[in-house]
Structure formats: C-alpha cells, structure tokens
Amino acid sequence: GQSLEQPSEVTAVEGAIVQINCTYQTSGFYGLSWYQQHDGGAPTFLSYNALDGLEETGRFSSFLSRSDSYGYLLLQELQMKDSASYFCAVRDSNDYKLSFGAGTTVTVRA
C-alpha cells in the first residue's frame, strides 16, 4: 500500500513563498502529482514529477527526490486566490491507481 504525509495547514501573507512538503512510502513508485482544490470544488491538476529535480510552471514549482521519497510544492508570489487545499498523490508502478495525501490547507492573508 501507500502512505503520504503532508502538513495539515499553512498560513502566509500575500506575496510570500510557501513550501508544502510531502513524504511518501509505497511498494512501487512511478511519480508524484500535486492537485489544488478550492473549497466546494473539484481538485485540479498542478504538476507531475516522475524524475528527480525541479519542474517550474509559472508561480508554482514542484520538486522530487526519489532516493529520499520526498517532494514539495513551492508556491511563489502568493495571491489571495491561492487559498485552497493542496494534495500530493503518488502513482504506484504496479497499477493505475493514484493515492492521495490528506491535504494541506493554505490560507493567504492580506
């Protein structure tokens, strides 16, 4: 099976930088994904890392270290609209399922 750990809450001010860490344990690993979910809405895909290193997409970046079973999502130049829950998810190499962490609630203050 899989287990993922991420912080439950993070609070920051507009314009700040937030890093959400995710550590995982899985019998077989294929990749790490990140999703954003606004209150009452459905999750939307942000990024996917299958190889070690940093992937940058606009203000958001995602990092993976396979040897450390660790990744993070970096949110830069925080805006009020970034207030949401963020989930890491792992793809097991043995099948097609995607298992999610419990989520990190990010609150952006003015």
Added chain:
Amino acid sequence: SQTIHQWPATLVQPVGSPLSLECTVEGTSNPNLYWYRQAAGRGLQLLFYSVGIGQISSEVPQNLSASRPQDRQFILSSKKLLLSDSGFYLCAWSRTGITGELFFGEGSRLTVL
C-alpha cells in the same frame, strides 16, 4: 477537447435507500476511470478504478459497487445507503497508460439522513 460530467450534483437520501451516481467522459476513448470519496475536510479515498469495460478494481470493502457498461461511462451504486456513505463523490478519468494527471468531474455531494 475532453470533458467529464457527473450527476446528480447534490442529493439527500434516507438510510437504507439505493444510490446511483453516473459519470460520462467525452472526447477521448478507452480512458482509465476512477471513483473517489472525500469526507468533509479530508483527503480523497479511492473507491474503484477501471481500465476497461467490465473491468473494475475495488480498493476498499464498501457498501458500494461500481460498473462500467460502456467505454466512457462509470456508475457508482449502492443497494442500501448507510449514514457513513455521506460525502463528496468525485469521478475522474486519465489517459490510457501510467500518468499522474487525473481530470475530475464536478462532484456529487451526498447526504444520508
């Protein structure tokens, strides 16, 4: 372009009543299909996934079942709902093969009373 729809968006059901949630995907063929449930303020729990017609994998023993009668249709059912079945149900699809990108439907919020 690909789209995913699920319905109904909201429903309130009494304990012991049946349930049927439907999900359809358009604009792609042979997608992988998923049903997740999310309790209030919690993460996403994978319930079922399917890689083809009639192929259903169950992740958690539940009072629920899933079926895939057509390539792009995924149905979640229950014969008798329990209070613990309340939650936000999300259908999702991904492209064939191994990928980390899921596309979610709008969700169905179920309250069992």
